[in-house]
Amino acid sequence: MNDRQALIVGGGASGLMAAGYLAQAGIRTTLIERNPRTGAKLMITGKGRCNVTNDCDQREFLNHVLHNPRFLYSALAGFSTADTQAFFEGLGVALKTERGRRVFPVSDQAGQIVDALRHYSQNATLLRGFCTAVEQENGAVTGIRLADGRGLSAPCVIVATGGMSYPKTGSDGNGYRLAEKLGHPVIPPRPALVPLCCSQSLCGRLAGLSLRNVTLSLWDKKTGNCLFEELGEMLFTHNGVSGPLVLSAASRIQAMEGGRYRLVLDLKPGLSEQQLHARLLRDFGQQLNKQFSNALHGLLPQALTEELVALSGIPRDVKVNSITKEQRQGLVSLLKGFSLDVDGFAPMEEAIVTAGGVDVRRVNPKTMESTLVKGLYFTGEILDVDGETGGYNLQIAFSTAVAAAKAIVARYQKEEGACL
Ligand SMILES: Cc1cc2nc3c(=O)[nH]c(=O)nc-3n(C[C@H](O)[C@H](O)[C@H](O)COP(=O)(O)OP(=O)(O)OC[C@H]3O[C@@H](n4cnc5c(N)ncnc54)[C@H](O)[C@@H]3O)c2cc1C
Incomplete structure (x- = not known):
């Protein structure tokens, strides 16, 4: 039985947020991360201080999104910049707002944000591995395959493998190939904020x-x-x-x-x-x-x-x-x-974010689910959305993660309701 299970590929900002949400909702969640530890890129954000979001309203936020801002409308409404602040403060991270409404932990330590997300997602199973394929049958996800040959089954898979800037952090663009293999068009990635x-x-x-x-x-x-x-x-x-x-x-x-x-x-x-x-x-x-x-x-x-x-x-x-x-x-x-x-x-290695990515015209903006493959979700920087500096990109990672996680929970609730 595959019911009430989810797999998340990528343990960065977006994957950790989705894993925590799903595990807390009682979904059997496995987070697959290629690195020995999750959150490698998060650790270096904001020059090690992590500009976790921007304290602005939705309209202002969307003005700072350079590509496909309208795609984010629903996700931001569902998990706003205020929600991000309340979320981290609820996990014991005191926040402060600096010039340009940039929000940082008072400690100026990105590690505190990473620890909070790791703590939040602790009920998800963390599996070290490199995902080489998301598998599907008859237009619906069935699971994933790892580089060592292992297969994991689940009807819901979130691909949160990031972009391809700072590839040493683990986000090296391989996620685009996972998407392409499933028939998803990818807008050619290019460096942004570089x-x-x-x-x-x-x-x-x-x-x-x-x-x-x-x-x-x-x-x-x-x-x-x-x-x-x-x-x-x-x-x-x-x-x-x-x-x-x-x-x-x-x-x-x-x-x-x-x-x-x-x-x-x-x-x-x-x-x-x-x-x-x-x-x-x-x-x-x-x-x-x-x-x-x-x-x-x-x-x-x-x-x-x-x-x-x-x-x-x-x-x-x-x-x-x-x-x-x-x-x-x-x-x-x-x-x-x-x-x-x-x-x-400057080379992609020096870019803060990657522009381009999974074409959002094939992704449902309310749920982040693929319109091509049922049960397949894309969240975070892998999507063709990118913001300016100021905390916008992490907020995009969080809002899209919550949108996908909520949709998976709703799907299981609906399926269970139908079985009663
Ligand atoms: C130097 C720097 C500073 C930044 N500062 C800020 C900031 O202060 N504020 C802000 O808003 N944004 C900032 N950003 C951007 C922000 O970090 C990213 O937009 C955000 O981390 C994207 O989150 P993500 O979860 O989509 O991807 P990532 O955080 O990149 O996570 C993706 C994860 O997937 C894993 N992975 C990839 N492929 C596979 C696979 N096949 N199998 C298993 N695991 C895989 C990777 O190892 C990685 O851990 C910064 C970026 C950089 C490079």
């Missing part, structure tokens, strides 16, 4: 330098459109740029083509061009006999000043008193429009 590579060598020289309170805009040179503009933080890397602003900008690039996109940095967003010009005039007026290269102190970090001096075209040893109005104007333009050409995305 650092960008830039052609300018100055990035390497500035590697490690982070800038706060700058405005970053992303331009598509082909269409002339501005795809993103926001104030925040970014940093230079050995071959490009990263940090919150850059990750968000990168997720707006649908089709990467080297040379097509340009990043423009406003290094002084608090000042208009006129105000900046007046500021330079004042600063230069106070140090008339200084060399240009020494006269920009206080305006920018030293390393960046050096690069700007080189880019300005003004000889570095020229005395400030001989800098012309046009040269000052050029400097203002550089400070307000520091351009970097985008060469490409």
Whole structure:
């Protein structure tokens, strides 16, 4: 007899949540995880602090979902950001809300979130193994097959194998093949929330330098459109740029083509061009006999000043008193429009999330059940939905997990009702 059983492939954020829900509802649940321990990716979320959700309402939430936001409507209504907070607080994890309504554990320890989920799912059987196939007969799931040849039977299987970013955590994209074997179309995965590579060598020289309170805009040179503009933080890397602003900008690039996109940095967003010009005039007026290269102190970090001096075209040893109005104007333009050409995305290994995945047009948005194979469910990052940084992706993992788990419980209740 296979009744009231469920198998969950993948013990990440989504799989653990679904396992806990199902086991607590009395469903015989087995969670299959390839790693020795569950929650490997969760442990590194939010730089080890785990930005577990975002304290915003549903409308606002969906504005931060980049692909297929409407697919999530029902799942979020069923398990909202407020529910996530109540859930973890109910498990003894005190939470705090930071800038941008990002919610973290007060302890700043992702491990506390992982422990809470492990505790919640403790009544599910945890099986270490690598699932190589989900099996079906006549359009209905019958179970799964593991790499060592073992087979497990159940009429309900949740595939929660994640995306393919940071593959060392176990989510390496093999789940897409499981889905494809069952006839599910997969939208080609691509990195999202990923650092960008830039052609300018100055990035390497500035590697490690982070800038706060700058405005970053992303331009598509082909269409002339501005795809993103926001104030925040970014940093230079050995071959490009990263940090919150850059990750968000990168997720707006649908089709990467080297040379097509340009990043423009406003290094002084608090000042208009006129105000900046007046500021330079004042600063230069106070140090008339200084060399240009020494006269920009206080305006920018030293390393960046050096690069700007080189880019300005003004000889570095020229005395400030001989800098012309046009040269000052050029400097203002550089400070307000520091351009970097985008060469490409950093590799998938460095992406925070994967865009693309199981095509949601073949998944029921209320239940996460496949419309092709009965008893097959997809939850979390394997789906073609992805959000910006700010706790949206974990919330997607949790909401879709609860939607699937609720649907499985409802299915068994209905079947039992029919048997009475
Ligand atoms: C560095 C980093 C920081 C992040 N920070 C945040 C953050 O602060 N807030 C936020 O909202 N999001 C964050 N994210 C994104 C978030 O972690 C993911 O979106 C989320 O973990 C997806 O959950 P999931 O359960 O779908 O997949 P995962 O958490 O990736 O879990 C999938 C699991 O399935 C297992 N698995 C895969 N294939 C098989 C198989 N065939 N058999 C058995 N097991 C298998 C894997 O080992 C893995 O444990 C971050 C991501 C990264 C990489």
